Amino acid sequence: MSKRRQSSLFKTDKRIRLGLWGLGRGMSFYKMCAALNLDVVAGCDYNEHMRVRFAEANPGAFVTDDAEAFLNADFDAVLLATFCPAHAGDAIACLEAGKHVLSEVTSFHTMAEGVRLVEAVEKAGLVYNLAENYPFSAPHMYLAQKWREGLFGDLMYAEGEYVHDVRSLAFTYIDGVPIVPGYTLHNWRSWLHFHYYCTHSLGPIMTITGTRPTRVVSLPGKHTLPGNPMPKVQGLAGIAPSLITMDNGAVVRNLMGATTNDVHTFRYWGTRGAAEATDRLFLRLGGTGESPKLEVKADWGELTALAEKAGHGGGDFWVLYYFARQLLEGTPAPFDIYSAADVTIPGILAYRSSVNGGQPYDVPDFRKKKERDCYRNDHDAQHRFNPNTVCFPKGADKAQVGRFNSLMTDLLRYTAQYRAYTDWMRVADDVIDPKRLGDLADTVIQNHAAMRVALREAQTLAKTYPKGEGARLLHEMLETADADRVLKPGFIARIKKDRSRF
Numbered sequence: 001m002s003k004r005r006q007s008s009l010f011k012t013d014k015r016i017r018l019g020l021w022g023l024g025r026g027m028s029f030y031k032m033c034a035a036l037n038l039d040v041v042a043g044c045d046y047n048e049h050m051r052v053r054f055a056e057a058n059p060g061a062f063v064t065d066d067a068e069a070f071l072n073a074d075f076d077a078v079l080l081a082t083f084c085p086a087h088a089g090d091a092i093a094c095l096e097a098g099k100h101v102l103s104e105v106t107s108f109h110t111m112a113e114g115v116r117l118v119e120a121v122e123k124a125g126l127v128y129n130l131a132e133n134y135p136f137s138a139p140h141m142y143l144a145q146k147w148r149e150g151l152f153g154d155l156m157y158a159e160g161e162y163v164h165d166v167r168s169l170a171f172t173y174i175d176g177v178p179i180v181p182g183y184t185l186h187n188w189r190s191w192l193h194f195h196y197y198c199t200h201s202l203g204p205i206m207t208i209t210g211t212r213p214t215r216v217v218s219l220p221g222k223h224t225l226p227g228n229p230m231p232k233v234q235g236l237a238g239i240a241p242s243l244i245t246m247d248n249g250a251v252v253r254n255l256m257g258a259t260t261n262d263v264h265t266f267r268y269w270g271t272r273g274a275a276e277a278t279d280r281l282f283l284r285l286g287g288t289g290e291s292p293k294l295e296v297k298a299d300w301g302e303l304t305a306l307a308e309k310a311g312h313g314g315g316d317f318w319v320l321y322y323f324a325r326q327l328l329e330g331t332p333a334p335f336d337i338y339s340a341a342d343v344t345i346p347g348i349l350a351y352r353s354s355v356n357g358g359q360p361y362d363v364p365d366f367r368k369k370k371e372r373d374c375y376r377n378d379h380d381a382q383h384r385f386n387p388n389t390v391c392f393p394k395g396a397d398k399a400q401v402g403r404f405n406s407l408m409t410d411l412l413r414y415t416a417q418y419r420a421y422t423d424w425m426r427v428a429d430d431v432i433d434p435k436r437l438g439d440l441a442d443t444v445i446q447n448h449a450a451m452r453v454a455l456r457e458a459q460t461l462a463k464t465y466p467k468g469e470g471a472r473l474l475h476e477m478l479e480t481a482d483a484d485r486v487l488k489p490g491f492i493a494r495i496k497k498d499r500s501r502f
């Protein structure tokens with residue numbers, strides 16, 4: 001690690017030379033690095049669009065699309081933000097290159113990969129942290145402190161939620177730019193079942209209550225939202241609930257999904273008190289069901305100003321802070337490789353449970369070699385398709401089908417605007433503040449010409465290539481957007497007439 005004097009949150013002026021592997025999400029940490037003794041000296045991404053953005057922000061850094069060249073470069077640690085199902089293999093490559101690792105969620109995709117990763121960390125003797133950030137919002141950190149002090153007693157039951165409609169990310173990069181070539185879907189967001197993305201909802205419950213999962217069960221949900229490339233197994237556009245037993249005997253409902261009501265609500269019931277956290281925090285204290293329920297304020301003390309500037313309710317700041325602190329001062333971070341395994345495995349096994357008729361599975365403790373041995377050859381994983389070829393036939397006109405991702409992005413946006421207006425109009429007389437309905441109508445009126453163009457293009461593309469996932473997705477969007485109605489003459493005149501009511 002190099003030495004360079006800068007103002008620092010730590011007692012040392014040692015600096016850590018950091019490389020970012022995966023420059024989409026990886027770049028969200030960039031601005032916080034300097035204050036945490038981290039110098040970003042290298043970046044790696046296949047994608048030119050991401051490399052250009054990184055090089056502009058960091059002109060002195062080494063940037064490459066070649067992972068081997070990146071890992072051979074001279075620096076101390078990697079912030080790993082490559083494709084989600086590739087994290088285990090990529091983390092092992094980092095460790096073998098002698099780099100400490102801060103890995104984005106999740107830690108691994110199969111049980112066998114988990115075993116390999118745990119043992120690679122043990123063998124390397126380097127620091128491995130998981131960048132699970134949701135436990136570190138101000139309300140969650142406040143709750144963790146009070147839980148440790150015994151305010152809530154024993155955990156009886158909790159509910160954690162990460163319900164986030166991320167459908168458009170099957171067709172775009174993380175910054176909303178449509179994926180190129182436009183007929184290829186996102187590497188993993190086009191097919192991964194939401195059970196595999198289980199850490200943002202389970203992580204806070206583990207961290208706050210100090211418990212670890214021991215058994216998991218899940219029943220499958222059948223329905224998905226339109227515009228989901230992987231409908232038969234739901235992908236990231238379905239619902240993924242599971243029930244988990246924790247090691248103190250409590251039960252947790254872990255809910256992930258992309259559906260029609262984004263929520264990140266956490267509810268805790270202890271034997272002495274209860275709590276409900278969103279971006280606000282309510283406690284019910286007194287030990288009975290009708291005890292007083294009051295809101296409390298929570299912040300991060302002297303680090304509030306810095307944490308507030310970071311993404312995900314301050315959580316991004318804390319995972320980077322804990323990683324730097326462990327490297328500089330040796331204090332263990334909350335998510336080492338073992339708690340990373342604890343928070344990752346329930347998703348893998350919940351998926352397994354949901355496709356096996358709700359069979360429950362014990363969650364092994366990967367701290368113990370004996371328990372790891374049972375999963376050493378467990379390569380079972382969700383079926384995935386090839387996102388590069390699934391939408392259109394091989395011989396399709398590349399220029400025409402190359403418009404697909406932009407078109408799907410537009411269709412998702414315009415359809416959402418149209419549906420919001422149309423569905424709210426069905427209950428317009430019951431709305432307490434109807435002014436908002438006028439705004440919804442204005443949005444449809446403003447975008448109507450562009451929506452017509454998108455709908456017509458979708459009709460043509462689906463007709464030209466009627467077989468395959470591309471046509472199916474386009475038809476779903478055309479149906480959800482009531483294309484026949486929207487394309488009829490007189491449609492917009494009727495909305496303008498309705499608009500005058502508000």
Ligand SMILES: NC(=O)c1ccc[n+]([C@@H]2O[C@H](COP(=O)([O-])OP(=O)(O)OC[C@H]3O[C@@H](n4cnc5c(N)ncnc54)[C@H](O)[C@@H]3O)[C@@H](O)[C@H]2O)c1
Pocket residue numbers: 021022023024025026044045046047050065066067081082083084085086104105106131132133173174187312
């Ligand atoms: N904690 C959070 O709040 C949060 C938020 C967003 C994303 N994430 C996680 O961060 C990770 C990255 O997510 P993202 O949103 O940037 O999406 P992404 O999966 O599209 O980004 C991965 C990036 O890494 C690059 N890449 C992948 N493998 C590579 C390789 N071997 N060599 C060079 N480049 C490679 C890709 O080109 C891409 O730009 C994901 O695992 C995701 O789960 C976490």
